Amino acid sequence: MTTPLISIALATHNAGSYLKEQMASLQAQTYPNIEIVVSDDASTDGTYEWLCEQALHDSRIRVLPQLVRAGFNRNFARCFQACEGYLISPCDQDDRWSVDKTTKLAAACPPGGIVYCDSRFIDEAGDPFVGRRSRMSSIKRMSDNPPLLALLQGNAISGHAMMFDRDLLDSLSDLPDIAFYDWWIALTASAQGRPLKFLDEPLVDYRRHRGAITSKSSKTTSKVAGLQRALQSSEILAALPGTLRVDVLRQYVGAVQTWFGSWVSPPAFLFFWRHRHSLFWFDAPRVAPGKRAVQFLFGYRLWHLLRPTRYPRVELGETAVPMARE
Structure with a gap:
């Protein structure tokens, strides 16, 4: 054989x-x-x-x-x-x-x-x-x-x-x-x-x-870019044939969009809190999932106002930093 x-x-x-x-x-x-x-x-x-x-x-x-x-x-x-x-x-x-x-x-x-x-x-x-x-x-x-x-x-x-x-x-x-x-x-x-x-x-x-190492962006900027990529990826996945749990993907899209566009974002916080053990699964046990979820109670517009250098103005349709990897 x-x-x-x-x-x-x-x-x-x-x-x-x-x-x-x-x-x-x-x-x-x-x-x-x-x-x-x-x-x-x-x-x-x-x-x-x-x-x-x-x-x-x-x-x-x-x-x-x-x-x-x-x-x-x-x-x-x-x-x-x-x-x-x-x-x-x-x-x-x-x-x-x-x-x-x-x-x-x-x-x-x-x-x-x-x-x-x-x-x-x-x-x-x-x-x-x-x-x-x-x-x-x-x-x-x-x-x-x-x-x-x-x-x-x-x-x-x-x-x-x-x-x-x-x-x-x-x-x-x-x-x-x-x-x-x-x-x-x-x-x-x-x-x-x-x-x-x-x-x-x-x-x-x-x-x-x-x-x-080809990307030298700040830790905060990379985190923001990661959320933008996850947002766009969720939208693509939800539209693909064969995708399961489309409802959860769409809820994720809504939560992240709300966070980026808000001063204070209770809906985003509730979604991230409800799914904290899944969303921050890779972090555990280094960072408490609940602590990560609480960060989403304060919207990105507020973070941008308080710390504009670390939280620059972003457009949801674009990534904050270009993807680069060799």
Whole structure:
């Protein structure tokens, strides 16, 4: 019996020196039937040429023709569409995978859904972080089936740790520019009632380095932009076929719109209080959900009046800061 094909979707752009180590870890995967599909986003540092050379020596590597600069999301979307496996595993260019990552995720992936694992943090030299914040699970709450409202507010299902059933691609709308692809895939799967499985094991060395940080907005501005993205994403999701709990999504839209447009917003507070354990699920137990909900009693217009630098004027139809990620 033939082992089913699994696709590793590697998106690159000016990958630099880290790509060789990552590619070696992909080629060493113990799962016996993989393809490594590579979409390069107009690299100018020799990344594309190096990848083409590797493909000459390993038939599992398939490099897509290089096109004009598309950006982070569209590069991954293009890569996903070219994958031929029944399961797809997104891959960043600067990490390092455990050799049994594909095998373990494939065994745990629920039909029609997503599985994701924990990650270890490593520095630029590849050395692991030490201490209490050495894993992704030490800063983000992870479990099976996070609440839908929690996924609107945040995400712990990172693309580098994810594997999903190809069937999910058929139900996705075009990846919106307002959302990172991994967040949108997890959010859409949850909205459709698909299973989300957590494998409590670090199978990726997630490299943290200065070159990977492209957004330097303030913490407050990022929080505001996140709410705007969640608002727009809720509107898109509520209109998609197959979405469940449309009523809750519409209530969320109404609550956030009320908060942005009010001096004082009791309706927004009531919604956030009623759903506080779901909305702030990723924060628990670091921040009391009730304390977070109370912040929404005071509307954004009041915050803007009192602290205009930290709470700038915003338009609901636009994100407060541009999405940027490499």
